[in-house]
Amino acid sequence: MSVRGYQSGSEGSDNHHDEEHERTFSSFSEYIDHSKHDPEKVVEVSPNGRYAKLNSVLGKGAYKIVYKGIDREEGYEVAWNCFQTSKQEYAELSQEIEILKRVRHPNIINFHDCWYSNTEFIFITELMTSGTLREYIRKLQTPNVKVVKRWCRQILKGLIYLHSYDPPIIHRDIKCDNIFINGAHGEVKIGDMGTAKMKIGKKYTVIGTPEFMAPEMYEEKGYNEKVDIYAFGMCLLEMVTGEYPYNECKNAAQIFKKVTQGLKPDCLAKVTDPEVLSLINHCIAPEHERYSAQDAIEDPFLGVEPEVVVLSTNEAKNHLTLQVVFKGMDKLSVKFEFNADTDTAEEVVNEMIEEQVLPQRYQRFITHDINRILRELAGTSDKKDSAGLHAPSSPMAPMHPSQGAVAPLTLDTSNPQTLVGGSTTLTRRNSNPDYNSEMELPPKDYSADTPIDDLVNDTAMAYHRGPDKANEWLDKLKKQDIMTVGDLKDLQDSDWAGFDLTVFASRAIRNRLFGKTIKRPSPMTRSPSGTDDGI
Numbered sequence: 082m083s084v085r086g087y088q089s090g091s092e093g094s095d096n097h098h099d100e101e102h103e104r105t106f107s108s109f110s111e112y113i114d115h116s117k118h119d120p121e122k123v124v125e126v127s128p129n130g131r132y133a134k135l136n137s138v139l140g141k142g143a144y145k146i147v148y149k150g151i152d153r154e155e156g157y158e159v160a161w162n163c164f165q166t167s168k169q170e171y172a173e174l175s176q177e178i179e180i181l182k183r184v185r186h187p188n189i190i191n192f193h194d195c196w197y198s199n200t201e202f203i204f205i206t207e208l209m210t211s212g213t214l215r216e217y218i219r220k221l222q223t224p225n226v227k228v229v230k231r232w233c234r235q236i237l238k239g240l241i242y243l244h245s246y247d248p249p250i251i252h253r254d255i256k257c258d259n260i261f262i263n264g265a266h267g268e269v270k271i272g273d274m275g276t277a278k279m280k281i282g283k284k285y286t287v288i289g290t291p292e293f294m295a296p297e298m299y300e301e302k303g304y305n306e307k308v309d310i311y312a313f314g315m316c317l318l319e320m321v322t323g324e325y326p327y328n329e330c331k332n333a334a335q336i337f338k339k340v341t342q343g344l345k346p347d348c349l350a351k352v353t354d355p356e357v358l359s360l361i362n363h364c365i366a367p368e369h370e371r372y373s374a375q376d377a378i379e380d381p382f383l384g385v386e387p388e389v390v391v392l393s394t395n396e397a398k399n400h401l402t403l404q405v406v407f408k409g410m411d412k413l414s415v416k417f418e419f420n421a422d423t424d425t426a427e428e429v430v431n432e433m434i435e436e437q438v439l440p441q442r443y444q445r446f447i448t449h450d451i452n453r454i455l456r457e458l459a460g461t462s463d464k465k466d467s468a469g470l471h472a473p474s475s476p477m478a479p480m481h482p483s484q485g486a487v488a489p490l491t492l493d494t495s496n497p498q499t500l501v502g503g504s505t506t507l508t509r510r511n512s513n514p515d516y517n518s519e520m521e522l523p524p525k526d527y528s529a530d531t532p533i534d535d536l537v538n539d540t541a542m543a544y545h546r547g548p549d550k551a552n553e554w555l556d557k558l559k560k561q562d563i564m565t566v567g568d569l570k571d572l573q574d575s576d577w578a579g580f581d582l583t584v585f586a587s588r589a590i591r592n593r594l595f596g597k598t599i600k601r602p603s604p605m606t607r608s609p610s611g612t613d614d615g616i
């Protein structure tokens with residue numbers, strides 16, 4: 082008998098027919114056997130119909146099985162995670178799950194949706210394509226320092242973000258197996274967010290993973306977000322030695338004994354680079370001496386040094402487009418315009434700090450660097466630098482080939498070498514303002530008669546500004562008789578300057594309203610790579 086596809090029988094469906102019509106089977110049972118193993122076969126659909134689980138296991142951990150899935154609305158692949166648990170346990174976590182759904186950071190795996198079904202907590206997350214950090218470490222043996230630095234910065238950016246919540250979100254199970262790598266660019270993301278708390282609830286488990294658990298986690302006296310930094314320190318140790326910490330221990334009890342006695346893992350002795358050793362020691366120190374995520378990212382081993390470069394200037398050299406480049410902070414830079422006749426370095430830097438586009442700690446450094454550029458442009462050395470620093474004798478930063486145009490303030494998360502205008506990425510406000518936290522903010526479609534209050538309040542919320550800021554912006558707009566979105570839409574670019582809004586506010590509102598199309602770049606301002614999505 083020959084069966085072409087699967088055309089009849091109680092389980093038959095058009096779908097099956099479509100999927101299988103190319104293949105001929107010698108028997109019905111062969112067909113069934115084949116379809117059981119077809120990795121693209123949809124085996125389950127989410128209650129809301131949006132997500133489909135495919136017959137393809139991405140991996141199995143001690144707690145969950147992860148399948149490949151499809152987001153049928155957006156058309157991309159996702160990870161379909163199945164975690165065995167009781168309905169009650171699931172219900173107890175409902176508040177935390179709501180928080181997880183709001184967590185959005187480029188270095189944290191996105192949590193899309195979840196539900197409970199038939200003894201399983203099922204949750205949909207972003208799919209990671211290139212395995213875990215642990216697998217990479219095994220593959221690369223010991224990765225080079227540059228790669229380690231890049232990984233560390235990304236993990237810490239994710240932790241800074243999580244810990245900046247109030248109360249802080251504690252991951253509780255940071256380890257190289259829970260850090261995932263994506264794609265060809267080695268983007269690193271923290272995963273396994275959805276189950277950390279649940280695993281802790283499981284009576285039969287030791288909390289977290291013994292090798293990565295800070296001593297205070299064993300003591301049951303309570304702990305805080307610093308446990309994630311301890312675990313990060315152990316991850317760094319694994320990255321640079323290629324060894325699992327406490328490999329010398331045969332079981333969890335031995336690890337417990339060592340950790341609670343303050344004995345460090347043997348492989349720590351193999352770390353030869355003094356900077357790496359110092360960072361690890363700061364991370365695995367007793368809780369009260371331990372680094373925070375912010376301290377760790379500022380450690381000399383990972384430290385970032387901003388540099389101001391001139392992207393373009395007009396002929397009179399009084400309208401400049403400058404960019405603060407954070408060396409080593411992969412893909413982060415801040416581009417802004419500077420009018421040498423009316424702006425001072427101090428004011429502009431202060432404004433960017435106030436708007437949390439730049440971190441406070443670089444104030445003197447960046448102010449000084451802008452003044453250095455101004456002096457060099459003016460060809461003099463007598464312009465006062467109120468930062469009180471000595472001007473370095475370095476030559477002026479190389480000019481960008483696109484001279485003549487002035488770009489608006491933008492925080493560009495693309496490669497600083499690639500001067501893409503018009504990124505709508507801006508910093509988010511949090512209790513620990515930092516340039517590391519970014520959010521993509523798409524424009525919204527407002528009708529012309531929408532009250533201006535709606536647009537401004539939405540903008541403030543989208544950019545994590547409080548109601549005070551929104552009211553301040555509204556006052557300034559209303560003073561100029563701007564009452565509806567239509568009033569704003571009618572304006573010329575030059576009219577915006579009359580509102581007395583800060584560069585950030587004006588930029589944020591315009592982004593919200595127009596997205597990336599508010600001002601086309603002149604051909605001169607296109608990026609060297611030919612990208613044409615400027616402001």
Ligand SMILES: Nc1ncnc2c1ncn2[C@@H]1O[C@H](COP(=O)(O)OP(=O)(O)OP(=O)(O)O)[C@@H](O)[C@H]1O
Nearest residue numbers: 139140141142143144145147160207208209258273
């Ligand atoms: N988002 C994802 N994208 C791709 N693969 C994933 C993803 N999440 C998990 N996996 C795969 O599934 C495996 C099991 O996941 P994970 O290790 O998180 O399970 P677990 O039971 O929570 O973990 P553990 O045993 O470490 O406590 C991973 O090793 C990985 O191969």
